[in-house]
Amino acid sequence: MTDTKTWIITGAGRGLGVDIATAALAAGHNVVATGRNPGTVTSALGDAENLLVLTLDVTDAEQIDAAVEATIERFGSVDVLVNNAASFYAGFFEELTPEQMQRQLAVSLLGPMNVTRAVLPVMRSQRSGHVITISSSAGFAGFEYGSAYAASKFGVDGWMESLAPEIEPFGIHATVVNPGFFRTELLTQESTNYAPASIEDYAERNAGQRAFWDGMNGKQGGDPAKLAQALVTLAGEPQPPLRFIAGADAIAQAEDKLAERQAQIDAHRDLSCSLALATAEIA
Numbered sequence: 001m002t003d004t005k006t007w008i009i010t011g012a013g014r015g016l017g018v019d020i021a022t023a024a025l026a027a028g029h030n031v032v033a034t035g036r037n038p039g040t041v042t043s044a045l046g047d048a049e050n051l052l053v054l055t056l057d058v059t060d061a062e063q064i065d066a067a068v069e070a071t072i073e074r075f076g077s078v079d080v081l082v083n084n085a086a087s088f089y090a091g092f093f094e095e096l097t098p099e100q101m102q103r104q105l106a107v108s109l110l111g112p113m114n115v116t117r118a119v120l121p122v123m124r125s126q127r128s129g130h131v132i133t134i135s136s137s138a139g140f141a142g143f144e145y146g147s148a149y150a151a152s153k154f155g156v157d158g159w160m161e162s163l164a165p166e167i168e169p170f171g172i173h174a175t176v177v178n179p180g181f182f183r184t185e186l187l188t189q190e191s192t193n194y195a196p197a198s199i200e201d202y203a204e205r206n207a208g209q210r211a212f213w214d215g216m217n218g219k220q221g222g223d224p225a226k227l228a229q230a231l232v233t234l235a236g237e238p239q240p241p242l243r244f245i246a247g248a249d250a251i252a253q254a255e256d257k258l259a260e261r262q263a264q265i266d267a268h269r270d271l272s273c274s275l276a277l278a279t280a281e282i283a
Contacts, residue, residue: 003236006030006075008067010058010115011085013040016134016182019228020082021045027232030075034067035085058085058111064118078122080235083112083133086152090213091195092202093147100195101148108152113159120167129172130235133160137180137250141257145209164242173240177231180250182222222247 007024011017013035021033025048034056035041041053052074054067071078089096089104112133123129138146139153160176167174192213197206227246234240245254265272 004028004030005079005235006032006071006077007080007082007235008032008034008071008078008115008119009082009084010034010056010111013037013044016224016227017082017084018044019224020084020231021051023225023228023232024080025051027236029080029232032067032071032075056115058083058115059106061114064115068118068122072122077126078119078129079126080130080132081116081119082231083115083131085111086134088192089148089195090145090192090209091148092145092199092206095195095198095202095206096148097195100193101151103193104148104152105155108149109155109159112156116163120172123167123172124170127171129167129170130175130240131160131163131167131172132175132177132231132235134177134179135160137178137245137247137253139176139178141253144205145213161242174242175234175240176243177227178243178245178250178254179227180222180247180253182224182227182247222249 007021007029009017009021009024009031012021012033017033017035021031022045024031025045028050030050030052031045032052032054033041033045034054036055036057038053038055045051045053052070054070056063056067058064068078086108087104089100091100116131116133119129119131123131133156135156136149136153138150139157142150142154157176157178160174164174194210197203230244230246234244245251
């Protein structure tokens, strides 16, 4: 290991965050593992000279600033930020409460934005860095019962695609990761929240959707440890990708979505191309 970097990882007390932190530590990097409950993070990762465990709720600006300051004080730099903390508010849009929608966006979209905003001045001063944000296949393909989650992940994808060219001149890379179904803790009771079943028209479909998502927990085909190792590999590349689609199921879904988008373009191509001002009006 010749290129030791300092990583900040959010949501490092459970699920994929633990695997990412473990992989980065094993590769010899300095790791700042953060979570709302630092005791949970420590229990998951143990103790190591190159590990710093910090309290960090991605919706708390003071905790974010304090974490960045502590990272600089301990390790002197921030080289890789992994925006991993997230939640899943499932349900039909009409039944999701405004509070649930706001919480979904606060944790899964605004949270990564807030942490990144705090880290970018450090990376700009270094003229180097890498921002990795965990999105989802829901970032490019919405689905029934997932309007809140997909809205947050579509936002993440659009934000990261726009951020990348803004920070590239400073030597900072951006990578958005779109995983399919990985056997993380996202679908556990601690991470998944359901909309209250309140509208009779949705009752039958509600029962089916709830059974599907409950049944998927623990049966996802993706290995989070392999995904974590893939992120360590990508972070070591001189020119990491803007987008990494993780998992064969996510690739298949992305290819289906591309074909669907092309069909939508072609279906009304003539109408779409007929909307310009007349030549005389342009002149």
